[in-house]
Amino acid sequence: MSAALRDPRDRGGPAQPLLRVDRLTKHFPVRGGLLNRQVATVQAVDDVSFSVRKGETLGIVGESGCGKSTTARLLMRLIQPDAGEVVFDGDEVGHRQGISVSDMRRQMQMVFQDSYSSLNPRMTMAESIAYAPRMHGLGRREAYERAENLLSRVGLNPLQYARRYPHELSGGQRQRVNIARALALEPRLVILDEAVAALDKSVEAQVLNLLSDLKDSFSLTYLFISHDLNVVEYMSDRVMVMYLGRVVEAGPVESIYRRPRHPYTRALFASKPTLDPDRRTTEMPLTGDPPNPINPPSGCRFRTRCGFAMPVCAASLPPLDVPFEDAADDSHVVACHVPAAQLGHRTGVRHG
Amino acid sequence: MVDDPVLRVEDLTVRFVRRGVDVAAVNGVDFSLAAGETLTILGESGSGKSVSLKALMGLLPVYAGVSGKVWLNGQEILGLPAAALAKLRGGAVSMIFQEPMAALDPVYTIGEQIAETIVQHEGCDKRTAMRRALDLLEMVKIPSAARRLKNFPHEMSGGMRQRAMIALALACKPSVLLADEPTTALDVTVQIQILLLLRQLQEELGMAIVFVTHDVGAAAEISDRIAVMYAGRFVETGTAREVMRQARHPYTLGLLSSTVHGGMRGRALETIPGSPPNMAALPPGCPFAPRCRYAMEACRQGAIPVVTTPTGAMARCVRAREMVEA
Numbered sequence: 049m050s051a052a053l054r055d056p057r058d059r060g061g062p063a064q065p066l067l068r069v070d071r072l073t074k075h076f077p078v079r080g081g082l083l084n085r086q087v088a089t090v091q092a093v094d095d096v097s098f099s100v101r102k103g104e105t106l107g108i109v110g111e112s113g114c115g116k117s118t119t120a121r122l123l124m125r126l127i128q129p130d131a132g133e134v135v136f137d138g139d140e141v142g143h144r145q146g147i148s149v150s151d152m153r154r155q156m157q158m159v160f161q162d163s164y165s166s167l168n169p170r171m172t173m174a175e176s177i178a179y180a181p182r183m184h185g186l187g188r189r190e191a192y193e194r195a196e197n198l199l200s201r202v203g204l205n206p207l208q209y210a211r212r213y214p215h216e217l218s219g220g221q222r223q224r225v226n227i228a229r230a231l232a233l234e235p236r237l238v239i240l241d242e243a244v245a246a247l248d249k250s251v252e253a254q255v256l257n258l259l260s261d262l263k264d265s266f267s268l269t270y271l272f273i274s275h276d277l278n279v280v281e282y283m284s285d286r287v288m289v290m291y292l293g294r295v296v297e298a299g300p301v302e303s304i305y306r307r308p309r310h311p312y313t314r315a316l317f318a319s320k321p322t323l324d325p326d327r328r329t330t331e332m333p334l335t336g337d338p339p340n341p342i343n344p345p346s347g348c349r350f351r352t353r354c355g356f357a358m359p360v361c362a363a364s365l366p367p368l369d370v371p372f373e374d375a376a377d378d379s380h381v382v383a384c385h386v387p388a389a390q391l392g393h394r395t396g397v398r399h400g
Numbered sequence: 401m402v403d404d405p406v407l408r409v410e411d412l413t414v415r416f417v418r419r420g421v422d423v424a425a426v427n428g429v430d431f432s433l434a435a436g437e438t439l440t441i442l443g444e445s446g447s448g449k450s451v452s453l454k455a456l457m458g459l460l461p462v463y464a465g466v467s468g469k470v471w472l473n474g475q476e477i478l479g480l481p482a483a484a485l486a487k488l489r490g491g492a493v494s495m496i497f498q499e500p501m502a503a504l505d506p507v508y509t510i511g512e513q514i515a516e517t518i519v520q521h522e523g524c525d526k527r528t529a530m531r532r533a534l535d536l537l538e539m540v541k542i543p544s545a546a547r548r549l550k551n552f553p554h555e556m557s558g559g560m561r562q563r564a565m566i567a568l569a570l571a572c573k574p575s576v577l578l579a580d581e582p583t584t585a586l587d588v589t590v591q592i593q594i595l596l597l598l599r600q601l602q603e604e605l606g607m608a609i610v611f612v613t614h615d616v617g618a619a620a621e622i623s624d625r626i627a628v629m630y631a632g633r634f635v636e637t638g639t640a641r642e643v644m645r646q647a648r649h650p651y652t653l654g655l656l657s658s659t660v661h662g663g664m665r666g667r668a669l670e671t672i673p674g675s676p677p678n679m680a681a682l683p684p685g686c687p688f689a690p691r692c693r694y695a696m697e698a699c700r701q702g703a704i705p706v707v708t709t710p711t712g713a714m715a716r717c718v719r720a721r722e723m724v725e726a
Contacts, residue, residue, distance in 0.1 A: 111587035112558075218675055248444040248614060253658030253669040260668070275587065278660045282669075305662070319589040321617025323661050325640035328621055332596055334589045336543070337557040 055267065057155065057236065058102070060138045065099035066237055066269050067123070067156075072096045072132035074122055078342060088342045092118040094293040096132070097368075100237065105263070105270040107284030107301070109277060109316070111338050115293040116273045120241045123271070124158050125149045137236075154184065157230035161242035163222035167214040167229075173199065174210035177229045184233060198228040201265075202258060220251035224258065231266060239271045244279065256283065277320050281305050286379075289313045292341050292349040295368055299380030309371060309382040312350045348385065356386045405432035405471070406575045406608045407456075407493075412468035414448070414455050414632075423680045425451045427632040428468075435575065436602060438609040440619040440640075442655075443629035446676055449612045452629075453578045456610075457495055458485045473575060491521045494569040498581040500561035504553040510537070510564045511549035514571050521572045536567040539604075540597060559590035563597070570601065579611045583618055595621045616659045620644055628652045631677055631687035638713030648707070648715040648723040650692045686718070694719050 073095055078088040093115040100106045108116045122129045125142070133140055136155065140146030160166045167176055177195035182188065196206035202224040214222055223243065230238055240259070244252045256279065263270060272283045280287060281301060288298040289310065297310040308314045318333035334353055339345065345352050351361040368383040414426035426448040433439050443449045455466045458480070470478045472492055477485070489495075497503040505513055514536055515529035522529075530549070537545035540563040553561055562582060569577060579598070583591040599622060602609060611622055619626055619640070626643040628636040628651065636649040647653050654672035674691040677683065683690060689699040698718045707720035717723065 111589060220675065249616070249655060250444065250658045250672040251675070253660065253671040256660065257669050257671060276660075277588065278662060278664075281662060282660045282664050301665070315589060319592040320662075321592070321595075321615075321621045323617055323620050323644070323659075325620050325623070325644055329592055329596065332593050335593065337559040337590055338587065340557075 055236070058137070062102055064102075064138055065135075066102045066137055067100040067271075068135040069099065069123070070097050070133045070135070072119065072122055072134065073130045074118055074127065075130055090341050091293045091344055092341060093122060093129075096290075096293075096295055098288055098295065098298060100269055100271060101286075103267065103269055104285040105272050105283055107280035107287040108271065108273045108290060109275065109280045109287060110290035111275060111316075113292065113338055113341050114290040115341075116290050117241055118293075119290075120158065120239045120271065120273055123239065124153065124156065154233050155235050156237045156239065157233060157235040158239040158241060159223070159226050159230050159243040161245050163219055163226055163246065164214055166226055167222060169214050172211050172213055173204075173217075173225050174206070176225065177232050179232075180229070181232050194232060195228070198231055199225070201231075201262070202228045203254075204228075218251075220247055220255060223247060223255055227255075227258070227262070231262065234266075235268070237269045237271065239273070241273045242275070245274065245276065252279075259283070277317065289316070292338065292344050294349060295383065296350065297380075297382045298368070303380045307380075309380070310350075310384050311354045311356050311386070315353075348383070358386065360385045404434065406435050406473060407610070408432040408469075408471040409456070410469040412452060412455060412470065413466070414451050414460065415465040416463065417465060418463055421680050424682055425632055425679060426455065427682075429629075429632075429634055431627060431634070431637070433576070433608045433610065435608055436606045438602065438611055438622055438624045440611045440613060440623035440626045441629050441634075442613060442616065442619045442626055442643075444614055444655075444676060446679065447629045448632035448679075449629050450580050453495065453580050453610065453612055457489060457493065457578060458482075459495075487521070490517050490569075490574075491572045492574055493576040493578065494572070494574045495578040495580065496562075496565050496569045496582045498584050500558075500565040501553060503565055504561065504568070506553055509550050509552055510556075510568075514564075514568050517568060517571045532571070533567075536571055537564070539570070539601070540564070540567045542567070558586060559593065562586060562590075562594055566594075566597070566601070570605065570607075573605060574607055577607050577609045579609060581613055582611075584613065584615065591618065592621070598622060616644075616656065628655070631682060632679065633687070633716065634714070635688065635717070636713075636715045638709075639711070642709075642711065642713045646724065648713075648720045649688075649717045650694050650719075650723065651688045653723070654691075686716075694723070 072093055074093040076090040076092055077086040078090060080087045096119060110116050121127050123134060136147055136152050141152045142149055174192055174195040177198055178191035181191040181194055196210055199206040199209055204221060204224055244255050247255060274280050284301050287301050287304045289296050291312050297313045308317055315333040322329060336353060339352060346362055347364055348361040348366050351357040366383045366385045368381050370378045371382055409429060409431050412426055412429040416423040416425055429452055431439060441449045454460050456470055469476060477488060511530055511533045514533035515526055518529040518532050519526060534545055534549055537548055542548050542560060542563050583594050613619055623640040626640050627634045630651050636652045647656060657670040658672060672691055677687050685700040685702060686704045689695040704716050704718060706714055706716050708714045
């Protein structure tokens with residue numbers, strides 16, 4: 049933490065969130081028919097707000113189609129948001145008086161799931177890592193020195209790996225290179241979008257340990273996106289749960305995992321394999337697949353699969369708010385109309 | 401041991417020899433399986449688990465050298481002529497895959513694909529087969545099954561396609577179902593539905609299941625017995641409880657401790673150093689020895705003895721007996 053305070057790029061001090069996202073929205077048009085008119089909209093990310101504090105890891109969990117990867121791409125401006133504002137350490141991204149997109153990208157980097165397709169097959173490992181620093185004005189020698197230094201920081205001997213090409217490395221080694229490349233511009237925030245999802249378990253554990261070490265030694269802040277609930281619990285300080293493009297619950301990791309409030313969060317956790325042959329899951333926490341994000345249900349998007357749904361759930365969107373009985377602790381927020389008392393305190397959710 | 405096995409495999413070996421490279425993908429796998437029993441083959445990518453399944457089904461390319469013995473309901477099936485094998489596949493033994501979109505035919509409806517299989521194997525007329533297809537879709541709990549019968553695979557969601565593929569595989573009441581990572585591509589809430597469905601169908605139909613996965617969680621949910629595979633060999637087998645709770649092979653221990661589960665926050669994960677061996681140049685002795693922290697001189701020479709317990713659990717490790725006490 050003290051290292052983060054000394055960072056000359058730190059503008060607002062520790063109290064100011066490193067990243068603040070306000071009402072971020074992205075709707076993709078679906079075209080079709082004779083005249084190729086817009087026939088529907090995919091509400092990929094809808095009115096998503098959150099902040100990432102300096103030095104923490106914010107985990108984002110959710111099933112496929114919930115908008116977690118789109119959120120990451122919107123933050124990096126790999127796609128343009130329809131609405132909403134992103135503030136990086138007090139400076140609004142893309143605003144005249146704020147920070148430009150390229151300056152923001154220098155401080156915010158991303159690691160993707162597919163380690164092979166995110167590396168240029170015709171560049172050696174050292175070239176790939178040195179590319180961005182060179183583009184940003186570092187001399188050739190310094191850039192390659194930095195690349196070799198980073199390779200050894202991620203556990204790959206530069207003498208052995210600097211001149212290799214992506215196809216000569218295993219998946220785990222390639223992902224280490226991707227992490228090194230993301231660190232090459234000395235970013236403050238790293239977005240890890242399913243960065244360990246494609247790896248075998250024994251390799252996944254190695255990479256998770258590496259990520260924890262790097263976070264400490266480079267004073268990084270992580271946005272950790274994953275569908276794996278156990279990995280998110282292991283890595284994150286705070287967790288945000290998404291469903292069909294909206295945030296349904298967010299809060300400190302212990303609070304979310306011990307006392308999940310939203311019926312969806314509960315069902316998600318109840319779906320986790322138990323890892324105990326004597327206590328197998330016997331009831332389905334949820335039936336069916338997540339609905340199509342094209343034209344999602346009115347009101348609460350989870351209501352069609354929720355055992356507690358009431359008429360109000362179809363009529364209006366529940367705001368993301370502090371549950372009434374917990375007014376003292378405002379860090380855990382839930383978007384649900386049903387009062388927690390009526391949900392009971394069991395973690396399992398029965399489909400009604 | 402199992403008294404009357406539906407499936408018995410002895411010394412199954414698969415080598416791929418191409419352009420002078422000799423890859424020993426499966427190096428002597430033995431198991432037997434009773435009706436209604438589920439054996440999970442747990443292993444990481446490249447361990448030979450999928451190749452073993454494909455070898456059982458006769459689905460490997462011609463240049464694969466398959467040897468060993470496989471009995472299905474008492475009949476030896478390895479090396480059967482193609483026509484006889486085609487009769488078995490989809491009949492007495494069938495298979496489901498990780499990616500239903502690739503396994504189903506995109507230009508036929510789900511109903512047509514299931515009916516075709518039934519007509520092919522049982523010679524009934526198409527109308528009867530269609531009625532059976534409808535029953536099957538209802539059995540795998542596809543909602544509004546009559547309408548879904550007329551759907552093409554791309555019109556269904558991932559979980560629904562996986563159910564449709566299970567219906568197709570069970571169309572002719574196989575005695576053995578081979579499942580190759582059927583839940584890997586699914587979301588957690590859908591994965592648990594498919595695992596529960598397989599368990600329930602097994603109870604109703606009594607087929608034996610060989611379930612291949614890299615996911616310890618899925619293995620714990622579905623298996624009666626687990627076989628841990630490394631470098632083309634079973635290194636440890638036992639009941640699900642024995643393997644999950646009293647693992648004796650260092651690889652199994654490493655795999656379990658590097659699997660992240662609840663309540664591990666703040667602790668560094670115990671990992672297995674290094675990476676799996678090159679299957680074209682396996683070291684003599686135990687293939688795990690180079691990564692094993694318990695390795696001794698004896699591990700690097702000659703064949704590794706198999707240590708069995710009175711309950712039938714097996715570990716292929718020089719130090720298996722000490723590992724129990726450790």
